[in-house]
Amino acid sequence: MAKLLKRTALLGAVAACGGTAFYLTADVDTQMQIASASGPLLRMLDPELSHIIGVQAAARGLLPRDTRPDPPSLHTKVFGLSFSNPLGLAAGFDKNAEAVAGLMGLGFGFVEVGSITPRPQPGNPTPRVFRIPELKATINRYGFNNLGADAVQDHLANFEKQVLKDPSVKRGPLGVNLGKNKSSKDAAQDYCIGLTRLAQHADYLVVNVSSPNTPGLRALQGRKELEALVKQVKGTRDRMLWGPSGPPPLLIKVAPDLSEPDKRDIAAVALGCGVDGLIVSNTTIQRPGKVAEFPAAAEAGGLSGPPLFEMSTAVLADIYRLTGGRLPLVGCGGVSSGEDAYRKIRAGASLVQLYTSFAYEGPALVPRLKRELAECLERDGFNSVAEAVGADHPDMRRGGAGGAAAGAGGRSWFRWW
Secondary structure, three states: OHHHHHHHHHHHHHHHHHEEEEEOOOOOOHHHHHHHHHHHHHHHHHHHHHHHHHHHHOOOOOOOOOOOOOOHHHOOOEEEEOOOOEEEOOOOOOOOOHHHHHHOOOOEEEEEEEEEEEEOOOEEEEEEEOEHHHOOOOEEEEOOOOOOOHHHHHHHHHHHHHEEEOOOOOOOOOEEEEEOOOOOOHHHHHHHHHHHHHHHHHHEEEEEOOOOOOHHHHHHOOOOHHHHHHHHHHHHHHOOOOOOOOOOEEEEEEEOOOHHHHHHHHHHHHOOOOOOOEOOOOOOOOOHHHHOOOOOOOOOOOEEEEHHHHHHHHHHHHHHHHOOOOOOOEEEEOOOOHHHHHHHHOOOOOEEEEEEHHHHHOHHHHHHHHHHHHHHHHOOOOHHHHHHOOOOOOHHHOOOOOOOOHHHOOOOOOOOO
C-alpha cells in the first residue's frame, strides 16, 4: 500500500510539473483558455469563496499576462488619459487593490478598485452573493466590505513600486471607487477622507452613491443632496496640492433604477457642478425578465449580469442626451460580448466596464471582447472608438455634442509616475 501511495504521489508530481511546463510555454490564448477552464470548478464552490480565490490568483501572478498590442481602432483618450482599449474591470472585484498588476496584465484597458471606505468594515452577514447560472447573472449584497483606506493606500503604493521595479508590469489608467462607512452619519465627510487618503494614487476617482446595499446611500442621488455632496468633495480635491497636470477627474456612479426626474437632476448637477464624468450604472434592485423565475430572485441585493444590460443601456442613452454628449460616460451593466460593449458605445459611452461576465467566463473573456469590438467598429466603418461614441444619436453628433471622449481629453491627468 505504501509503495502504491508513493507511486501515485510521484505520478501526480510528474503530471503537475508537466502541466505547469505546458502552461508556461503555451501561447497567450492557450493560457487564457486554461485559466478560464477552472471556471466550472470554481462555480461548484460558494460564490464568495470563488471570488476570493480569483482575486488571490491575480494577486499572486497566477493568471496569464497578455502583452500583445491592442488594435489601433481600440485606442482612445478620455479625461486626458490614454487607454489602449476602452474595456475596463468595474469596481467590486478587487475591493482592496490587492491584484492590480495581475488584472492589468490580462489586457483590460483600465482597472477600477473598491469601493473603499475610510474605516475597515466587514460588510453584510453571509451568505451575501447568489448566482443565477442559467442567466449568467449574480445578486449580491456585500455592503462595502473592505480593509479601509489606510490598507488600500499601502496596496496602491506597493503597486506603484512594482511598476517602477518591473517594466513588464502593465500600467493602464487606475480608478479608485470611494464609498461611505455604514455607521457614518456624514457621508460627504467619508468621501472626502477617502479622497484625501487615496487620490494621489488614482488616475480618476469615483464617488459611489448608487450601491443598493448601504442603507440610505441612493438618497444621495437626489438633486439637493447630490449637489451638496459634489461641491464638498470636489472642493476637497481642488484644495489639495497637485503637480502641473492637476488633480484626477471626479466621476459619479449612478443607479439604473432612476425616474425621469432623477435622470434630469443628475444630469443638471453633473454639468452645473463640474463633474468630470458619470458611470452608468450600478446594479439594480429590480428583477427583470426571467430573473423572477429563479429562487435567488427573492434575495435582497443588486442584480448584475445580462438581465441588467437593456435597462442600464437605456439609462445610459438617456443620460447622454440629457448631458448633450458633453460629459464622458462610462457604460457598465450586463456586458458579456464585444457587441454589448459596442452598443454601450453607440448609446453614448466613451468607456465600458464589466465584472459579472468576467466572473463567469474568466480571463479568456478579455481578448475575445476586444477582438469582437474591433470587428464591430470595422463592420460599421468606424476607425476609432471615439468616432462611434453616441452614434445612436445622429441628431446630436453634428452639433459638437457627440464624441465626448475627444472633447474631454485636453490635458493629461497623469502625475508623478
